[in-house]
Amino acid sequence: MSFFAKRQTAGGSSSAAAHAAAAAANKPWIEKYRPKTMDDISSQEQAVAVLKKTMESQNLPHLLFYGPPGTGKTSTILALARDIYGPEMIGSRVLELNASDERGIQVIREKVKNFARSTVSHNIGYVSLNVPPYKIIILDEADSMTADAQSALRRTMETYSKLTRFCLICNYVTRIIEPLASRCAKFRFRPLEEKHSRERLEMICRQEDVKISPEAILSLIRVSEGDLRKAIMYLQSASRLMGKEAEIGEDVIADIAGTVPESVIDGLEACWLTKEYKQIATEVQNVVADGHSAAKIVSQLHARLLKNEHLSPLQKAQVAEVFGDVDKCLCDGADEQLQLLSMMTRVSIIAA
Numbered sequence: 001m002s003f004f005a006k007r008q009t010a011g012g013s014s015s016a017a018a019h020a021a022a023a024a025a026n027k028p029w030i031e032k033y034r035p036k037t038m039d040d041i042s043s044q045e046q047a048v049a050v051l052k053k054t055m056e057s058q059n060l061p062h063l064l065f066y067g068p069p070g071t072g073k074t075s076t077i078l079a080l081a082r083d084i085y086g087p088e089m090i091g092s093r094v095l096e097l098n099a100s101d102e103r104g105i106q107v108i109r110e111k112v113k114n115f116a117r118s119t120v121s122h123n124i125g126y127v128s129l130n131v132p133p134y135k136i137i138i139l140d141e142a143d144s145m146t147a148d149a150q151s152a153l154r155r156t157m158e159t160y161s162k163l164t165r166f167c168l169i170c171n172y173v174t175r176i177i178e179p180l181a182s183r184c185a186k187f188r189f190r191p192l193e194e195k196h197s198r199e200r201l202e203m204i205c206r207q208e209d210v211k212i213s214p215e216a217i218l219s220l221i222r223v224s225e226g227d228l229r230k231a232i233m234y235l236q237s238a239s240r241l242m243g244k245e246a247e248i249g250e251d252v253i254a255d256i257a258g259t260v261p262e263s264v265i266d267g268l269e270a271c272w273l274t275k276e277y278k279q280i281a282t283e284v285q286n287v288v289a290d291g292h293s294a295a296k297i298v299s300q301l302h303a304r305l306l307k308n309e310h311l312s313p314l315q316k317a318q319v320a321e322v323f324g325d326v327d328k329c330l331c332d333g334a335d336e337q338l339q340l341l342s343m344m345t346r347v348s349i350i351a352a
Contacts, residue, residue, distance in 0.1 A: 028233075028236065029204060029233075029235070029236045030229050030232050030233060030236075033200075033203075033204055033207075033232065034075050034078070035072070035075050036079060036082060037079050037082060038051065038052055038055070038076075038079050038080060038083050041072060041075065041076060042199065042200065043071075043072060043192050043193065043196040044071070044072055044076065044187075044189055044190070047076065048076070050187070051076070051080055051187075055080065055083060055084060058132040060084075060132070060134070060136075060165050061165070061184070061185045062161075062165055062166045062167070062168075062183055062185065063077065063165070063166070063167040063168070063184055063185055063187065064167075064168045064170075064176065064181055064184035064185065064187070065077065065167065065168070065169045065170075065187050065189060066169075066172070066173040066176075066186065066187075067171070067189030067190060068171065068189070068190075068191050069227055069229065069230075070192075070226070071189040071191060071192060071228070072189060072228070073169045073189050074138075074140055074169055077138055077167045077169065078096075078138075081093070081136050081138075084131070084132060084136075086131075089131060093131075093135045094135065094137075095112070095135070095137045095138070096137075096140065097112070097137075097138070097139055097140065098140035098141060105149045105152050108149050108152040108153050108156065109152055112137060112153070112156060113160075115137060115164070116135070116159075116163060117159075117160050117163065118135075118163070119163065133163075134163055134164055135164045135165070136164070136165050136166075137164055137165070137167070138169065139166065139167070139169065140169045141170060141171070142168040142169060143171060143175035143176060150176065150177045150180050151179075151180075153166075154177075157180075157183055158183075168180070173186070173188075191225065191226020191227070192226050192228050194221050196228075197220075197221045197226070197228055197231060198217055200228060200232075201217055201231060201235060202217065208239065209244060210235070210239045210244075210248065211244075211245075211246070211247040211248065212235075212238075212247060212248040213247055213250070215249070215250050216238075216248050216249050216250050216252070216253050219250045219253040219254065220234055220235060220253055223257040223259055224257075234253060234257055235248075237256050238252050238253060241256070258293065258296065259296060260292045260293070260296050260300055264287060264290075264292060264297075265297070265301060265304060267283055267287075268283060268287070268297070268301065268344065269304060269308075271344055272310075272344075272347050272351040273310070273348075273351060273352075275348055275349070275352055280341070280345060280348060284337060284340045284344055285337070287340065288336060288337045288340065294326075294330055294336035294337075294339060294340050295331075297340065298323055298326055298327050298330070298343070302320065305319055310351070311350075311351060315350055315351060318350045319347050319350055322343055322346045322347055322350070323343070326339050326342065
């Protein structure tokens with residue numbers, strides 16, 4: 001009887017291991033390769049150095065992380081919390097709320113306040129870990145909170161500062177009310193440099209056995225615009241599309257990222273040098289019929305504008321103003337074909 005029990009246990013353990021391996025294989029790479037400790041964070045050197053010093057003294061202030069998406073704000077505070085509390089205690093000492101959670105004034109008054117004022121219990125088994133006597137509340141995308149909710153949070157931060165530290169994460173620091181921002185140590189997270197992004201992407205390619213050309217890596221970095229999370233998502237999508245054997249090229253990255261092909265941008269640029277309305281109208285109609293995004297076209301033309309050798313500095317300034325007008329109209333929901341036609345006509349007059 002015990003023989004069958006052992007066979008069943010062994011089979012169950014192998015099945016569990018297979019399930020764990022399958023779960024790891026299907027895990028999004030942005031989570032799989034998220035930095036686990038502060039030493040794993042390869043960018044934002046200044047912020048990481050200051051936070052490490054603060055962690056050594058265990059005198060952590062309230063924190064405000066701000067900067068573009070995909071620059072490591074959430075990963076940094078989670079790595080900091082994991083270094084402070086360890087994997088055993090992080091679940092009971094850290095409360096994380098993001099944009100998917102309801103964070104109105106009622107939630108601030110109830111859920112956040114209740115967690116903030118709860119007394120820290122010292123588990124005998126963890127005394128030797130030298131864990132600080134406070135908890136951490138992480139409010140991701142805090143700039144989406146209402147002004148009333150932020151005002152209520154200010155009072156909670158003041159009252160329970162001995163028991164709880166707050167970390168506010170946002171893209172736009174100007175949307176955080178001044179009384180709240182003034183109570184936090186501010187850390188600006190800049191878009192990742194090309195070197196750091198390339199090193200991280202190449203490491204993931206080695207780990208996942210992905211074949212990709214150097215030009216495609218540079219294309220990934222360019223289309224992600226310093227957002228490493230976006231670059232990793234594009235890389236995983238390209239890997240799933242091409243498989244393990246085929247090499248990922250620039251064209252695959254362009255298709256996944258939704259960028260407009262360079263040949264289309266070249267054709268539009270060529271129209272600048274002519275006043276032929278019929279040619280401009282035909283080119284715009286073809287571009288719209290192919291389903292290209294007008295906003296992407298404006299963005300890529302603007303990037304090309306800086307390198308254009310046929311326009312004077314004054315002409316470039318005038319063209320940039322036209323791009324700004326068209327971009328605003330597109331954001332307001334204007335017709336894409338009409339806006340592109342208007343833009344190309346006005347630019348051709350300036351460039352003539």
